Amino acid sequence: xxxxxxxxxxxxxxxxxxxxxxxxxxxxxxxxxxxxxxxxxxxxxxxxxxxxxxxxxxxxxxxxxxxxxxxxxxxxxxxxxxxxxxxxxxxxxxxxxxxxxxxxxxxxxxxxxxxxxxxxxxxxxxxx
Numbered sequence: 001x002x003x004x005x006x007x008x009x010x011x012x013x014x015x016x017x018x019x020x021x022x023x024x025x026x027x028x029x030x031x032x033x034x035x036x037x038x039x040x041x042x043x044x045x046x047x048x049x050x051x052x053x054x055x056x057x058x059x060x061x062x063x064x065x066x067x068x069x070x071x072x073x074x075x076x077x078x079x080x081x082x083x084x085x086x087x088x089x090x091x092x093x094x095x096x097x098x099x100x101x102x103x104x105x106x107x108x109x110x111x112x113x114x115x116x117x118x119x120x121x122x123x124x125x126x127x128x
Contacts, residue, residue, distance in 0.1 A: 007076045010065040027070040037063050092118035
């Protein structure tokens with residue numbers, strides 16, 4: 001099963017449950033559940049419990065798909081858009097690096113400044 005099918009499966013399972021009344025009353029309640037799942041993931045990370053980390057990450061992703069459903073958004077499209085945005089911004093970073101040395105030698109601060117510059121330029125270009 002590929003990732004797209006996993007998103008569709010999660011959406012289908014959640015819709016089946018909702019059709020029977022097993023659903024959160026609104027997106028705010030789902031968002032509360034997102035924070036709960038995130039806290040459980042953080043706890044698993046803090047305990048260095050690899051098996052539980054995978055389980056809690058899965059629960060978080062499943063809940064995020066449910067949040068998208070409640071917001072009447074397509075989770076796969078949202079992720080696709082986020083991927084495209086990351087590619088654009090990271091491409092900006094790569095274009096502005098000195099290629100005489102590997103990118104891994106740049107400080108995180110330098111890379112983050114370039115990221116924020118890319119984000120700012122992207123925002124300003126959409127306002128025009």
